[in-house]
Amino acid sequence: MKLALPIFLLSLVFSSAIATIPPDNRVQKAQIKDFGDQVFEISSVMLHDVINPPAASRFYAYAMLAAYQVVVANNETMPELSTRFKEQPNFAAVTAPQSLDKVFAATYAMLELGKKILPSGYMLQQKQDAYIEAYQQQYRMKNQTSAENVSYAEVIAQQVLAYAKTDGYGKLSTYTRYVPTQQNGRWYPTPPAYIEAIEPNWQYIRPFFMDSASQFAPPPPAPFSLDSGSSFHTQTMEVYETVKQLSEEQEEIANFWDCNPFAVKFTGHMAIGLKKITPGGHWMGIAGIACEKADISFDKAVLAHTLLALSLHDAFISCWQEKYHSDRIRPETVINRNIDQRWKPILQTPPFPEYSSGHSVASSTAAVILTALLGDDFAFDDDSEVYFGLPVRSFTSFYQAAEEAAISRLYGGIHFRDAIENGVAEGKALGQYILTKLALSAETSGK
Incomplete structure (x- = not known):
């Protein structure tokens, strides 16, 4: 039976293809x-x-x-x-x-x-x-x-x-339902639709590569505190002030990486659902763009799509386990309750706990995988959001795109900084683990 190639051989598979295909x-x-x-x-x-x-x-x-x-x-x-x-x-x-x-x-x-x-x-x-x-x-x-x-x-x-x-x-519906509380620092449904928490039991889904859902759990988030000078209060004020002072470029970045599958907009008494592709879907689109540009073979393009998708799958398991473990409040809720009732984020707050940032985890994992397969400094034009009326954005590397996706959550007003930065670290660690696991497989393949 064939075993997985070490990542340096995976890279050679791609680099040799680029060199030989006209x-x-x-x-x-x-x-x-x-x-x-x-x-x-x-x-x-x-x-x-x-x-x-x-x-x-x-x-x-x-x-x-x-x-x-x-x-x-x-x-x-x-x-x-x-x-x-x-x-x-x-x-x-x-x-x-x-x-x-x-x-x-x-x-x-x-x-x-x-x-x-x-x-x-x-x-x-x-x-x-x-x-x-x-x-x-x-x-x-x-x-x-x-x-x-x-x-x-x-x-x-x-x-x-x-x-x-x-x-x-198939067993997710049999688990105890998640019930939000009004407890300080805990997540609570947000406006305008107050949608109930999404997939609170996702930690029970079998991962492809991870040993457990908590294997790459980030450090605990900053403790909830409204005391001036506390880490939580400082981060809360950063979100509050950042959204109030957004540049045109920052707002464009926030909207480009929104990736909210179902935002709700109210016009009078009428609710309108606004659909967009998910974070994973956005990165699958990037994979297609990159594979076409790289001039690799069809087989290797399918490999890139598959390894990316499998890795994203584990990234969401890791992230969702932490979300419902820490059960952290969203910026919109704490700001409206304690600072400014009229403040609104640029993006609609997603219906699940805040920590860690899903897009930060997923994007960082994706960047590790695609960089390993297609190389550093792989420049590309991301037109995957044109379908949704958003302009093309250009990037010099997958890591640059992932970093922009992560910081977009601050610009959008839906995440605190530690959820973003620790989410990036979580995603990178997972991606590197997957690559290492593939390499460990090859070390025993010749016996």
């Missing part, structure tokens, strides 16, 4: 772009279903894993990630058809898994049909060939789906 390889780039487009089709269904950030990370992870299982089963040079999972899946070998088209089968498997796992996954059936028709026309694939590849992809997806069903997601 820049004008339009077919290769078109296949990677099309894969990214299909990932967005999954994101679109999540938008329709108003999937919350941790749940979205789970759906991306299993959908990408289905695609990667097609790739790794038919390319011996690709690392077998699943052998390093906390709980290894029992994926049986599936005989590929002689007519195998790996690009088609991997993409179809991803859509198939999304169709089976998402609440409104049935919406992807139309996308699958359209994909088959477009692929047949573009690559002159015969009906029999596409049917054989579809059957193969469905078997792969079914195996991944069976593994997904054992991760504890």
Whole structure:
């Protein structure tokens, strides 16, 4: 059985591909772009279903894993990630058809898994049909060939789906419900919709790489105190004053990284839901942009998407465990209660406890993974939010993008500084752990 490659070999996989694939390889780039487009089709269904950030990370992870299982089963040079999972899946070998088209089968498997796992996954059936028709026309694939590849992809997806069903997601509704209190320093629902806490039991979801949900728990947040000079009071005043004095650039940054899947705006007595992509969805979009620019092979693009998605999945488990452990109040609540009743954050406060910052954890984890695979100082133009009416932003590296995503939470008025800074450290530690775990796998692979 193949084991995962150490991260320096993962990097070589990518760097050698960049050196050998001609820049004008339009077919290769078109296949990677099309894969990214299909990932967005999954994101679109999540938008329709108003999937919350941790749940979205789970759906991306299993959908990408289905695609990667097609790739790794038919390319011996690709690392077998699943052998390093906390709980290894029992994926049986599936005989590929002689007519195998790996690009088609991997993409179809991803859509198939999304169709089976998402609440409104049935919406992807139309996308699958359209994909088959477009692929047949573009690559002159015969009906029999596409049917054989579809059957193969469905078997792969079914195996991944069976593994997904054992991760504890189906038991979440059986746990004791979270009940907020009015206790000083504790989280309480925020305006305008006062939505109940999202996924308070996410710590019970099985991680892919972590030993436990609390493995990368950050240090405790600053104790609640309204005493002048206390750390908490100083941070509270920083949020209060920062939002009041935002520059145009800072406001643009806050809105660009908002990634709130369902904000509520009231107009008179009418409530309007404003949907956006989740933090994980934003980084999946960045992965597509980067892979297309890098001129890597299709297989390696699927690897990048998959390792990113699996890592984001664990990042949200780590972060959500801490959120409901510390159960910390949001800036909006403490400021309205104690400083200024009329103060409002730029962004709508998300419906879950404050510490640590989810976007800080997830973005930092993503930056570690993508930097390891695609290199330092990888410049890119992020147009993943254009769909939502936001302008393109340019970055010189994944770390720069992650740092901006983190500080955006202060500009938006929804996080204290220690939740941001400790969240960044939490995400980086997790990302490095995942890379190390892959390397440790390879150290025993030659025995």
